[in-house]
Every structure is written in structure tokens, then in C-alpha cells.
Amino acid sequence: MLAHVQSCEFPRFRPVLRRAAPVRLAMTRPPEALALDALLRRVAQTRDRAAFAALFDHFAPRIKSYLMRLGAPAAQAEDLAQEAMLSLWRKAHLFDPAKASAATWLFTIARNLRIDAIRREKRPELDPQDFQPEAGPDADDAITLASDEVRLREALKDLPPDQAMVIQQSFFADKPHSQIADELGIPLGTVKSRLRLAMVRLKSALGNTP
Amino acid sequence: MSIRHHPDESLLLAYASGTADEATGLIIATHMAFCPQCRQTVTLMEKIGGRLLETLPAAPLSRQALDATLARLDEPVAVAVPPRAPSKDGTPQPLRAYLGGDLSGVRWRRMGPSLAYKPLFRRGGISAKLLRGAPGTEVGAHTHRGMEYTLVLAGGFCDVTGRYGPGDLQVADSHVRHSPIADPGEDCINLAVTTAPLKFENLIQKIAGPLFGF
Numbered sequence: 001m002l003a004h005v006q007s008c009e010f011p012r013f014r015p016v017l018r019r020a021a022p023v024r025l026a027m028t029r030p031p032e033a034l035a036l037d038a039l040l041r042r043v044a045q046t047r048d049r050a051a052f053a054a055l056f057d058h059f060a061p062r063i064k065s066y067l068m069r070l071g072a073p074a075a076q077a078e079d080l081a082q083e084a085m086l087s088l089w090r091k092a093h094l095f096d097p098a099k100a101s102a103a104t105w106l107f108t109i110a111r112n113l114r115i116d117a118i119r120r121e122k123r124p125e126l127d128p129q130d131f132q133p134e135a136g137p138d139a140d141d142a143i144t145l146a147s148d149e150v151r152l153r154e155a156l157k158d159l160p161p162d163q164a165m166v167i168q169q170s171f172f173a174d175k176p177h178s179q180i181a182d183e184l185g186i187p188l189g190t191v192k193s194r195l196r197l198a199m200v201r202l203k204s205a206l207g208n209t210p
Numbered sequence: 211m212s213i214r215h216h217p218d219e220s221l222l223l224a225y226a227s228g229t230a231d232e233a234t235g236l237i238i239a240t241h242m243a244f245c246p247q248c249r250q251t252v253t254l255m256e257k258i259g260g261r262l263l264e265t266l267p268a269a270p271l272s273r274q275a276l277d278a279t280l281a282r283l284d285e286p287v288a289v290a291v292p293p294r295a296p297s298k299d300g301t302p303q304p305l306r307a308y309l310g311g312d313l314s315g316v317r318w319r320r321m322g323p324s325l326a327y328k329p330l331f332r333r334g335g336i337s338a339k340l341l342r343g344a345p346g347t348e349v350g351a352h353t354h355r356g357m358e359y360t361l362v363l364a365g366g367f368c369d370v371t372g373r374y375g376p377g378d379l380q381v382a383d384s385h386v387r388h389s390p391i392a393d394p395g396e397d398c399i400n401l402a403v404t405t406a407p408l409k410f411e412n413l414i415q416k417i418a419g420p421l422f423g424f
Contacts, residue, residue: 063263086283100257101260103260107262125303129294203254
């Protein structure tokens with residue numbers, strides 16, 4: 001039984017790890033995160049359609065891929081990827097490069113669209129009016145944020161594979177952690193401790209005290 | 211005053227990744243309104259989501275997708291909602307959206323002399339409700355068929371697992387048997403989410419529980 005679970009479940013997620021590097025290498029000159037942020041600012045400031053098209057080419061196929069991994073049929077994933085990009089055009093003035101990268105911002109847009117359109121639920125959201133904005137070292141500085149992104153990228157690459165896998169599945173499997181544990185044939189407590197260890201590593205890579 | 215009981219990484223990640231159901235999302239978001247530490251963790255988790263999105267292999271769109279989207283850029287958009295009036299009593303926004311106002315304006319339903327409740331919503335077997343207990347009220351001993359999440363909004367309570375004050379989140383699963391007692395002094399107001407009905411041990415509560423949706 002265990003062997004069966006492993007043969008079905010592990011390989012489904014391995015390709016993500018295996019394919020990631022070749023994809024980056026295959027691209028001639030991957031637009032760097034900062035360049036993407038700058039394109040997004042141009043969309044906000046001058047309603048630049050060429051900048052929008054460049055962002056579309058980069059992000060829409062990844063959003064479609066994200067939604068398909070979470071079970072959306074290709075046609076629906078494509079429609080929602082276009083919706084997400086429309087939403088980027090309409091809300092571009094709300095993008096704050098000091099708070100998040102373009103990729104993070106689009107991830108939250110795609111995540112919320114999926115909850116709304118596929119799960120037909122609302123996402124309970126925080127309101128910054130409820131609390132004083134955090135004055136953390138990285139709260140208001142786009143350059144610190146960019147170096148954080150680089151450190152996060154490295155730290156994610158360096159995660160032990162068992163921790164990286166539960167993090168990946170948390171984002172791409174749309175299953176509760178109890179089910180992920182069952183399918184991996186490990187106790188729920190092990191999944192939770194892998195998540196905890198991964199978060200401790202990532203926080204310390206970014207200099208956040210736990 | 212400081213928060214002692216937080217949601218674990220698994221719960222925060224379910225909220226950050228968008229896999230949490232709406233009721234669980236509501237209780238985590240409301241906890242976060244109290245808790246800078248968990249806000250910071252969820253912000254980091256969203257950055258991880260952004261990074262994972264970047265590393266996904268692209269799924270190419272049909273050739274006309276970009277043109278179709280460009281053609282829609284000038285579509286009129288519904289007017290943005292005006293900013294919400296701030297809460298008068300500090301009720302966190304995630305909760306206000308479901309109450310339609312402040313905690314102080316809630317119309318409570320009585321359930322015995324010292325307990326009151328306000329159902330918020332129910333999806334499948336998962337329900338979210340507010341509970342209010344007068345100081346010293348004891349909720350009868352019970353165990354759980356599913357998960358019970360309890361977030362203190364005002365006052366406090368204690369049980370075998372510890373003491374809980376404003377912002378603290380208690381997570382009880384089928385292994386926990388408890389009979390929470392509200393602290394003396396002020397009413398204890400909690401947001402409670404259950405994924406299955408509770409199992410009361412007292413006969414009257416066994417009968418009455420399901421009538422009130424517990």
C-alpha cells in the first residue's frame with residue numbers, strides 16, 4: 001500500500017522540482033524581478049499597453065499553469081489567467097513595490113480569483129485600518145525588498161527536499177494537510193513539523209526572528 | 211495582553227495559499243488582525259507563493275488570448291466601493307464584513323441564562339458563530355467529532371489546555387475533552403468555527419446542542 005502511494009504521489013510533484021531549472025535556463029534572457037516591477041509601475045503611471053503585453057506574456061502562462069495544477073480545466077484556467085491580468089490592469093495603481101514583488105502581487109490576485117470563481121467562496125480579508133502598519137526593517141524599502149526576494153529564492157532552493165515538497169503541495173495540491181499526510185504515508189504531525197522547520201529556515205534566511 | 215496561542219504553520223499556510231475554507235479563513239484573518247507576528251508570517255508565505263508561481267513551467271495560452279485581453283482593457287469597470295467607516299468599538303474588519311457592523315451592534319440569541327450566540331454562516335458541515343458567556347459561565351464538558359477553533363474577541367476563558375485572552379486561538383480536535391469556563395469580570399465573546407457538531411456529555415445539552423446548531 002505504501003509503495004503504491006509513493007509510486008503515485010511522489011512523481012506527481014517531482015517534475016515541478018526537476019523542470020524548474022531547465023525552464024529558467026532555456027529562456028534567452030529572463031526578465032528580472034525588478035524589471036517586472038518596473039513594467040507594472042509603467043502600467044500604473046502611464047497606462048502603457050506595451051508594458052502590459054510584456055507582463056501578460058510573462059505571467060499569464062504561469063497563472064494558467066498554477067490554476068491547472070489546482071485542478072482547473074485548461075479552458076477555465078486560461079479564462080481566469082486573462083481575468084487576473086485584467087485585474088492587474090485595473091488595480092495597477094494599488095501595487096506597492098515596497099510591499100511585494102509583481103509576482104507576489106499576482107499570486108494573491110490569482111489565488112483570490114480562484115476562491116471566488118472556482119470555489120465560489122469569499123476570502124476574509126484584513127483591513128490595514130485595523131492596525132498600525134508594521135515598521136519592520138523591510139516594510140518600506142523597495143531595495144531591501146528586492147534583496148529579500150533574492151535571499152528567499154536562494155533559501156527556497158536550499159530547503160531539504162521533504163520540506164520543499166510539503167511547501168509546494170500546500171500551494172498546488174488544494175488538499176488539507178491531513179490528506180497530504182495520508183497520501184505520503186506519514187503522520188500529520190510530520191507534515192506539520194516539516195512546515196514549521198521550513199518556515200523557521202526561510203524566516204532566518206530573511207533575518208526575521210521567529 | 212500579548213497573544214500566547216497562535217494558529218500553527220499549517221493553518222496560516224492554508225490561509226496564505228487559499229486552500230482554507232471560508233470559516234477557517236475568517237477565524238485566521240480575525241486572529242491576524244490581533245497578531246503582528248502571524249501577519250508577518252503570512253506575508254512571507256505569500257512571497258513564497260509569488261516565487262513558486264515564477265518557477266512554474268509556463269502553460270501557453272491560445273494565440274488570440276493577449277489580443278482578446280487587450281481589447282477588454284477599456285471596458286467600463288464598476289465604481290470602486292467607498293472606504294468603510296472605521297469600527298467604533300475596534301471590531302476587526304474580517305469579522306465586520308460578516309456581522310454587517312460592529313460587535314456592539316450584534317443581536318444575540320439567548321441560550322439559557324448566561325449564554326448567547328449569533329450564527330454567522332454554515333457551509334457543508336462547517337459553521338461559524340459568535341458565542342457570549344457571562345463571567346464565570348461554564349460550557350458543559352464536550353469532545354469533538356471534527357475540529358473546533360475558538361478565537362477570543364473579548365474577555366477570556368480557561369480550560370484544561372490553558373488560559374485564553376483576546377486574540378488567542380484555541381484549536382481542539384477529537385483528542386481534546388474540555389469544559390471551558392469564562393473568566394470573571396467581563397463577558398467572554400468568542401468567534402467559534404466547528405467542522406462537525408460537538409459531542410456534549412450532559413443529557414440536556416446533548417438534546418439542546420443540535421437545536422442551536424452546535
